[in-house]
Amino acid sequence: MESGAFVGNIAEDLGLHIRRLSARNVRLTSADKRQCLEVNSETGILFAKEKIDREQLCGQMSRCLVSFEIVMEEPLEMFRGEVEILDINDNSPSFPENAILIQMVENMLPGSSFPLESALDLDVGTNTVAGYSIGPNGQFGLKVETEIDGSKIVELLLEKSLDRERQSSFQLMLTATDGGSPPKSGSARILITVLDSNDNAPAFDSKVYKVTLAENSPRGTLMVSVHATDPDEGSNAEVTYSFSNRVSQKMQELFILDQRTGEIRVQGRIDYEEASSYSLDVQAVDNGSPTNAGRSKILINVIDVNDNAPEILLKSLSHVVPEDAAPGTVAALINVIDRDSGKNGEVNCEIPKNVAFKLQTSSSGHYKLITSDMLDRESIPIYNIAILARDSGSPPLSTNKTIKISVSDINDNAPRFPRPMDTVYVMENNTPGASIFTVTAFDPDLDQNSYITYSFTETHIRDLPLSNYLNLNSMNGTIYALRSFDYEQVKNFQIQVQARDAGVPPLSSSATLNVIILDQNDNAPVIVSPSGQSGSAAVEIVPQSAAQGYLVTKIIATDADSGQNARLHYQVLKATDPSLFSVGLNSGEIRTARRILDQDAISQTLVILVKDNGQPSLSSTVTINFSILGNVSDIYLESRNLVTNPEYNADINLYLIVILGSTSFIFLVTIILLIGIKCKQDRNTIEDYSSPGCCYRLDDSHSDFHPRPTLKESLNYTAAGDIVRMPETHHYAVCLSPESAKSDFLYLKTYTPPMSQGQC
Numbered sequence: 001m002e003s004g005a006f007v008g009n010i011a012e013d014l015g016l017h018i019r020r021l022s023a024r025n026v027r028l029t030s031a032d033k034r035q036c037l038e039v040n041s042e043t044g045i046l047f048a049k050e051k052i053d054r055e056q057l058c059g060q061m062s063r064c065l066v067s068f069e070i071v072m073e074e075p076l077e078m079f080r081g082e083v084e085i086l087d088i089n090d091n092s093p094s095f096p097e098n099a100i101l102i103q104m105v106e107n108m109l110p111g112s113s114f115p116l117e118s119a120l121d122l123d124v125g126t127n128t129v130a131g132y133s134i135g136p137n138g139q140f141g142l143k144v145e146t147e148i149d150g151s152k153i154v155e156l157l158l159e160k161s162l163d164r165e166r167q168s169s170f171q172l173m174l175t176a177t178d179g180g181s182p183p184k185s186g187s188a189r190i191l192i193t194v195l196d197s198n199d200n201a202p203a204f205d206s207k208v209y210k211v212t213l214a215e216n217s218p219r220g221t222l223m224v225s226v227h228a229t230d231p232d233e234g235s236n237a238e239v240t241y242s243f244s245n246r247v248s249q250k251m252q253e254l255f256i257l258d259q260r261t262g263e264i265r266v267q268g269r270i271d272y273e274e275a276s277s278y279s280l281d282v283q284a285v286d287n288g289s290p291t292n293a294g295r296s297k298i299l300i301n302v303i304d305v306n307d308n309a310p311e312i313l314l315k316s317l318s319h320v321v322p323e324d325a326a327p328g329t330v331a332a333l334i335n336v337i338d339r340d341s342g343k344n345g346e347v348n349c350e351i352p353k354n355v356a357f358k359l360q361t362s363s364s365g366h367y368k369l370i371t372s373d374m375l376d377r378e379s380i381p382i383y384n385i386a387i388l389a390r391d392s393g394s395p396p397l398s399t400n401k402t403i404k405i406s407v408s409d410i411n412d413n414a415p416r417f418p419r420p421m422d423t424v425y426v427m428e429n430n431t432p433g434a435s436i437f438t439v440t441a442f443d444p445d446l447d448q449n450s451y452i453t454y455s456f457t458e459t460h461i462r463d464l465p466l467s468n469y470l471n472l473n474s475m476n477g478t479i480y481a482l483r484s485f486d487y488e489q490v491k492n493f494q495i496q497v498q499a500r501d502a503g504v505p506p507l508s509s510s511a512t513l514n515v516i517i518l519d520q521n522d523n524a525p526v527i528v529s530p531s532g533q534s535g536s537a538a539v540e541i542v543p544q545s546a547a548q549g550y551l552v553t554k555i556i557a558t559d560a561d562s563g564q565n566a567r568l569h570y571q572v573l574k575a576t577d578p579s580l581f582s583v584g585l586n587s588g589e590i591r592t593a594r595r596i597l598d599q600d601a602i603s604q605t606l607v608i609l610v611k612d613n614g615q616p617s618l619s620s621t622v623t624i625n626f627s628i629l630g631n632v633s634d635i636y637l638e639s640r641n642l643v644t645n646p647e648y649n650a651d652i653n654l655y656l657i658v659i660l661g662s663t664s665f666i667f668l669v670t671i672i673l674l675i676g677i678k679c680k681q682d683r684n685t686i687e688d689y690s691s692p693g694c695c696y697r698l699d700d701s702h703s704d705f706h707p708r709p710t711l712k713e714s715l716n717y718t719a720a721g722d723i724v725r726m727p728e729t730h731h732y733a734v735c736l737s738p739e740s741a742k743s744d745f746l747y748l749k750t751y752t753p754p755m756s757q758g759q760c
Helices: 010-014 054-058 249-254 631-643 648-688 738-743
Strands: 006-009 027-029 037-039 045-048 064-072 077-085 099-105 113-115 129-134 140-146 152-158 169-178 185-195 208-214 222-225 239-243 255-257 263-266 277-286 293-303 311-317 330-337 347-350 357-363 366-371 382-391 398-407 421-427 435-438 452-456 470-472 478-481 492-501 508-518 526-529 538-543 551-554 556-558 568-575 581-583 589-592 603-612 619-629 695-699 731-735 745-750
Touching (some): 006 010, 037 064, 054 064, 054 077, 064 311, 129 152, 140 169, 208 222, 249 277, 255 277, 357 382, 452 470, 538 551, 568 581
Antiparallel strands (some): 006 045, 129 169, 140 152, 169 185, 277 293, 311 330, 347 382, 357 366, 382 398, 435 478, 470 478, 581 589, 695 731
């Protein structure tokens, strides 16, 4: 917008009468040295004082605001105004260099990328660089990424393999287009040379280094040390560091980069108020031929240091305030500014509390000094008001300014408590009638107006009136307890105390007291389990086979107190055999300390002491009788445990296999014994019929035995009962001798008649 262009109508926006506008002496004030806006005091028109250029006013800030104050007199008023400068697309993208030189190795794989210089556009928002494009070609493409700070990084992408013998150079046109309407663009040539050596580029440890740097860091401060590695060997692996062409000359004056070590140090003055962040592009170039380069970005976040004290600016001041001025009358307009930001820029402006004035915040950094009470000139004819502006930095910086105001005032202030809410701690079992707390209110008035009486507002504690518990001395604010408190019944309650002065009309204020009853160790532990019946001791059963660490029982106890007073400990007070059982100090678990021996008594008695952690400690005891059972009960108890044991089923299968095998073996042995007995009975029968001298005649005419050619020789033994036949008729005598009877074999001889019966 050119000088004199219409911006707005202040009179219309504020609802002011144009006729009275000139008489009120309307003017604009601004904290900035350069003021680009002006107001017509006759018409209230806000217009451009000079040609407005957003890039000169706000640089690269996303939102450009011009702040000012509108001051009017008679009566004295001040308003705050802001004008937002909207960006138009009046800048085209431009590249740092008209030509970008790139060297590529012919054996580089497709998909490799090469960082390109990004275009710069002074516009912001949608009017800045929105995209990149290159002319049509069959070899290369573009890869565009958006950085953390919103800038776009463009890389040349190799889509097809290079062949230096076919084509050793390429020339492309890189175009950057912004998002304005209509869009603007800028271009640069990309000259690519294809070489065939040094095929690895240095690579940084990180693509983005994030650095935090304190404002006003001394010269030589090490900010960051970048490091890049190159997998090549020899000179191709030697890396040299440098800033890219995107780094402006101003930033190179602030930071210095060691080409050999990669250390970046501060060499200029870092001022947060000038820039809260920086972005540096660093490249690592090897010493190969041709050279390869790797790039990395360094994002520097500047930490604000509290190096600017607040400034107190008096926009207007009334030196004399009428005695009958009502509370709220404006005495001065104050503007407090701090060039720091964040906590360092947060300013707290205050004046002494013993004056009849107060600061009223009208907007950010703007205050009105107004009367807070009726003024009394006879009491204090002149006020020297010291204004203190202190920021929230560490350490904080402050500025003082004293204002001299002549006033006549009537002092009228209500009583004030130091704190609107306070906490009172009372130990339970307190002595009735003792003082537990004293409330105090202050009234800056004099004489009768400063005389304060105290009282309780009506309230109840556990459905009973407050007067049943507490009494308040109306003169000095001392609170007395009328009864003893029990923490287990009442842990805390709130009361309100009112302070009233004796003025006409009287003024009053109230404060809340949070009364907290503190626990006292007045309850002994109560044993819940195990509990004996009819007043006798508890009885527990322990198997004799219980191993060391066997859980016998667990003692459960409670304590009505809280905190450390309810923290319980368990210990053995008395035992029949101290070496047999142990009790957990905190758990109350009773376990066997060793295996139970046969000589141990079957009845054991334990007396367990349960005590709390109070001061002094309270305790209770429990007596437990243990009965040690034999192995039968042990098996029963163990079988109950085995039901839920997942390994028990596997053991049953093994037992079944052993039992089945044993049964089969016993059955087989039984069959063999039966066969042996049967055979023995058969031998006894044969002996009965084979007495000496008894022969039996066998007629071969009925036999089917066919002798071998050597039949005339002694025949082989034949089992008794076998039937043989010969082809010819022969007579044989079968004789059983004592020797043959023992061996159960028959010996055959040729029968020779005549012989008397019974001879062989």
